[in-house]
Structures are given as structure tokens and as C-alpha cells.
Amino acid sequence: AQSVTQLDSQVPVFEEAPVELRCNYSSSVSVYLFWYVQYPNQGLQLLLKYLSGSTLVKGINGFEAEFNKSQTSFHLRKPSVHISDTAEYFCAVSDPQAGTALIFGKGTTLSVSS
Amino acid sequence: DTGVSQNPRHKITKRGQNVTFRCDPISEHNRLYWYRQTLGQGPEFLTYFQNEAQLEKSRLLSDRFSAERPKGSFSTLEIQRTEQGDSAMYLCASSGGQYNEQFFGPGTRLTVL
Numbered sequence: 001a002q003s004v005t006q007l008d009s010q011v012p013v014f015e016e017a018p019v020e021l022r023c024n025y026s027s028s029v030s031v032y033l034f035w036y037v038q039y040p041n042q043g044l045q046l047l048l049k050y051l052s053g054s055t056l057v058k059g060i061n062g063f064e065a066e067f068n069k070s071q072t073s074f075h076l077r078k079p080s081v082h083i084s085d086t087a088e089y090f091c092a093v094s095d096p097q098a099g100t101a102l103i104f105g106k107g108t109t110l111s112v113s114s
Numbered sequence: 115d116t117g118v119s120q121n122p123r124h125k126i127t128k129r130g131q132n133v134t135f136r137c138d139p140i141s142e143h144n145r146l147y148w149y150r151q152t153l154g155q156g157p158e159f160l161t162y163f164q165n166e167a168q169l170e171k172s173r174l175l176s177d178r179f180s181a182e183r184p185k186g187s188f189s190t191l192e193i194q195r196t197e198q199g200d201s202a203m204y205l206c207a208s209s210g211g212q213y214n215e216q217f218f219g220p221g222t223r224l225t226v227l
Contacts, residue, residue, distance in 0.1 A: 046215060098209065098213060099169070100214055107154075
């Protein structure tokens with residue numbers, strides 16, 4: 001069964017600093033990969049996705065992620081964070097077809113302070 | 115299109131009572147999913163519908179849980195004889211097209227006293 005490991009449960013950073021949130025998944029076969037953001041008491045918003053093609057994926061709010069098949073990783077990066085980026089971030093993996101469950105990591109809390 | 119909606123947003127109930135949640139997916143999406151999220155955890159898959167057919171159920175979905183999507187549009191999730199361990203956020207998602215992008219609603223937070 002697929003699994004996702006988010007290596008850091010909490011990441012504190014200062015405003016305008018770069019940040020990387022790490023994600024590793026278990027399967028070495030083809031997968032779809034996603035990053036979602038969750039603000040307090042809200043649902044999940046899709047940040048970006050890797051389906052196929054270019055390994056560098058750009059998403060909303062200035063975030064990007066790089067798919068590394070050999071290391072089974074999909075780390076999320078932003079060159080300069082804002083206070084408003086403070087939220088919970090979830091990495092998810094699924095089989096490469098529609099209609100399959102997303103398997104989520106436990107999440108990383110990003111706290112941006114001034 | 116306003117996205118996926120869920121009602122109610124919050125539900126407080128006493129142990130042993132039945133509760134029902136509703137999810138309205140994005141209108142053109144034929145696939146609908148339910149997930150449960152407990153504090154400090156990522157969402158966990160409960161069940162999946164394609165149109166009105168329930169195609170997959172997780173082992174997390176005990177006999178007390180039932181989900182329906184009678185006309186392939188909105189869906190309901192019912193929990194019978196609630197237990198304190200059922201306290202969680204229940205999330206609904208929908209998707210369409212050939213890929214597996216899932217769009218989530220705001221969730222229903224259930225508190226069982």
C-alpha cells in the first residue's frame with residue numbers, strides 16, 4: 001500500500017525567507033502527486049500537482065515542487081514566504097488514474113513570523 | 115460554480131444519536147469522495163462514488179456508517195449510534211476528467227459528547 005511521509009511536523013520561518021517542506025512517498029511505480037494547503041477550520045485547497053512530464057511543477061501563491069523519481073520525493077518550495085502562508089500543508093499520492101483515493105501525509109505546519 | 119459545498123459546517127451531538135451530512139459536488143464532476151480528518155492527521159479515505167455507484171469503501175467505514183449518492187449529484191454520509199471516537203472533520207471532494215485532481219469542500223466538523 002502507498003504511504004506518504006512528511007519529514008517535518010512543524011517548520012518555523014521568518015517572513016521573506018525561503019522554505020522547503022519535505023515529502024517522500026513509498027511507491028516506486030508511476031504515481032500522481034499533490035500538495036494541498038489547509039487554513040484553520042477550512043477544507044483543503046490544491047496548491048499544485050504532478051501528473052506527468054516536467055519534474056518541476058509550479059503552483060499557486062508562488063509555490064513550486066520538484067518530482068524526483070529516484071528518491072521518491074516531492075518537496076515543496078517557496079523562495080520568499082509571507083505571513084499569509086502560515087497554514088497546514090499536506091502532501092498526497094495516488095495511483096495514476098482517475099477515481100482512486102488520495103493517500104495523505106500527516107501534514108507540516110508552516111509558521112511564518114515577522 | 116461555487117465549488118464543493120458541505121452542510122452543516124458544524125454538528126454537536128450526544129453519543130448514541132444518528133447524524134447525517136450532505137455534500138454537493140462541483141456540478142460537472144461525476145466522481146465524489148468522502149474523507150475523515152482527525153486532529154493532527156491528514157485526511158483518511160472513507161468511500162468513493164462514480165455517478166451513483168459506490169465503487170470503493172475503506173475498512174474505516176464501519177457498519178455504523180453509510181453513504182449514498184442517489185441521483186449521481188449530491189451525497190449524504192450517515193453515522194448511526196455515534197461514538198466519541200467519531201469526532202472528526204468529515205471532508206467531501208469531487209473530481210472530473212481523466213486525472214485525479216480532487217477539489218475539497220470546507221468540511222463538517224462533528225463533535226460527539
